[in-house]
Amino acid sequence: MKYIVCQTPGSFLLKEKSPPSRKKGEALLKIVKVGICGTDLHAFSGNQAFFTYPRILGHELSAEILEIDENDKGIIAGDKVVIMPYVSCGKCIACRSGKPNCCQELKVLGIHTDGGMQEQFCVSVDLLIKATDLSHDEIAIVEPLAIGMHALGRAQIQPGENLVVMGCGPIGLGILKLAQLSGANVIALDISKDRLRYAKEVFGIKHTVLADSGAREKIAELTTNNMATAVFDATGNKKALESGIDYMAHGGRYILVGLSKESLSFHHPAIHAKETTLLCSRNATMEDFRQVIQVLRSGQFPTAAFVTHNIDFTSMINVFESWLDPKAGVIKAMVNF
Ligand SMILES: [Zn+2]
Ligand SMILES: [Zn+2]
Incomplete structure (x- = not known):
C-alpha cells in the first residue's frame, strides 16, 4: 500500500509498504480523506516544536472500516468512522479528572506517532465514532471543529x-x-x-x-x-x-x-x-466530538464553504507548499486517498 511520509522539513515522499496488521482491540481502516491543518503546515516547514522526523502526518481523518471485531459500539465492516486522534494514558491526574484532552502523556496521531496519510491504518476501537450518515468531508472536519x-x-x-x-x-x-x-x-x-x-x-x-x-x-x-x-x-x-x-x-x-x-x-x-x-483550551474530548457530529447531522454547518481545497494524494506533494501562501486562500484542504 502507498503512504506519504514527511521525511525531513520541506520534503514529502510517496512510498510503498505492506499493509499494517491489526492488534487486539484495533480496527483496520481504509483512509478516505485527510484534512490538513496548521500543525501539518508547521511540521512541513520545520517550525513545529518537539516534532521528530520522519513522520507520517494526518490527524483529521475520515475512514471506512475494513476489519473489526465485535464491539459494544456496534461498529461493523463498511461503516464510516470519525477517529479521535488523541491517545491519553488513562492514569494521570488529568485523565482521572475527566480531562484526557490535557493528559500528561498525551500522544496525538500524526504528530507524536504516525498518522493517517496512508491507504490503510490500524487504530484502537476506543478512538472510533460511527458516523455512517455523514459525508467524508464532514467526517474529516469533526476534529478541527471539536477544538472549537x-x-x-x-x-x-x-x-x-x-x-x-x-x-x-x-x-x-x-x-x-x-x-x-x-x-x-x-x-x-x-x-x-x-x-x-x-x-x-x-x-x-x-x-x-x-x-x-x-x-x-x-x-x-x-x-x-x-x-x-x-x-x-x-x-x-x-x-x-x-x-x-x-x-x-x-x-x-x-x-x-x-x-x-x-x-x-x-x-x-x-x-x-x-x-x-x-x-x-487544549484539544477536545470524546463528548466534544459527539456534539460536533450532532451539529453536522443537523445540516446547519456550511461544510462546503469550510473545505476550500481537495486533491488526490498522489498529487499532494506537488501542491502542498503552495498552501503555505496566504494568497492560496486555504481554509481547509483535503487529501483524498
Ligand atoms: Zn489539526
Ligand atoms: Zn493521562
Missing part, C-alpha cells in the same frame, strides 16, 4: 452573549459558526480583509471587524459599550493574544485556543479591574 466546541464548553457560552473571536482561520471560523448556531452574537476579528470578507459573505458572520487601532471602538459600538463577555483567541499570535483583554467586558472570560511559543505579558491593573477569567 471544546473552547465554547470551557467558556460555558450562553445564548445572547456577545463574543469576539480573534482570527478567521479554520479554528476561528469553527468557533464563530458553532457559537452562532448556539445563539450567541458573534463578532469576527482579523488582520486580513480577505478573511473577514470570507467570514461575512461565505460563512454568514454578520459582524466583522478589522484588527487595527479602531477595533476597540467598533466592538464597543456593536456591544452597546459593554464589550464582549467572552473573547477567544484563535490566532496564537503574541500581539493578538496580548490585545484580547481590550475587547473583553468587565467580569468577562478570555479563552486561549491558539498556541504561541512565546511568553505573554499583561498589564495587571487592566486584567484585575475586569476580574478576568483566563481559560486555556
Whole structure:
C-alpha cells in the first residue's frame, strides 16, 4: 500500500509498504480523506516544536472500516468512522479528572506517532465514532471543529452573549459558526480583509471587524459599550493574544485556543479591574466530538464553504507548499486517498 511520509522539513515522499496488521482491540481502516491543518503546515516547514522526523502526518481523518471485531459500539465492516486522534494514558491526574484532552502523556496521531496519510491504518476501537450518515468531508472536519466546541464548553457560552473571536482561520471560523448556531452574537476579528470578507459573505458572520487601532471602538459600538463577555483567541499570535483583554467586558472570560511559543505579558491593573477569567483550551474530548457530529447531522454547518481545497494524494506533494501562501486562500484542504 502507498503512504506519504514527511521525511525531513520541506520534503514529502510517496512510498510503498505492506499493509499494517491489526492488534487486539484495533480496527483496520481504509483512509478516505485527510484534512490538513496548521500543525501539518508547521511540521512541513520545520517550525513545529518537539516534532521528530520522519513522520507520517494526518490527524483529521475520515475512514471506512475494513476489519473489526465485535464491539459494544456496534461498529461493523463498511461503516464510516470519525477517529479521535488523541491517545491519553488513562492514569494521570488529568485523565482521572475527566480531562484526557490535557493528559500528561498525551500522544496525538500524526504528530507524536504516525498518522493517517496512508491507504490503510490500524487504530484502537476506543478512538472510533460511527458516523455512517455523514459525508467524508464532514467526517474529516469533526476534529478541527471539536477544538472549537471544546473552547465554547470551557467558556460555558450562553445564548445572547456577545463574543469576539480573534482570527478567521479554520479554528476561528469553527468557533464563530458553532457559537452562532448556539445563539450567541458573534463578532469576527482579523488582520486580513480577505478573511473577514470570507467570514461575512461565505460563512454568514454578520459582524466583522478589522484588527487595527479602531477595533476597540467598533466592538464597543456593536456591544452597546459593554464589550464582549467572552473573547477567544484563535490566532496564537503574541500581539493578538496580548490585545484580547481590550475587547473583553468587565467580569468577562478570555479563552486561549491558539498556541504561541512565546511568553505573554499583561498589564495587571487592566486584567484585575475586569476580574478576568483566563481559560486555556487544549484539544477536545470524546463528548466534544459527539456534539460536533450532532451539529453536522443537523445540516446547519456550511461544510462546503469550510473545505476550500481537495486533491488526490498522489498529487499532494506537488501542491502542498503552495498552501503555505496566504494568497492560496486555504481554509481547509483535503487529501483524498
Ligand atoms: Zn489539526
Ligand atoms: Zn493521562
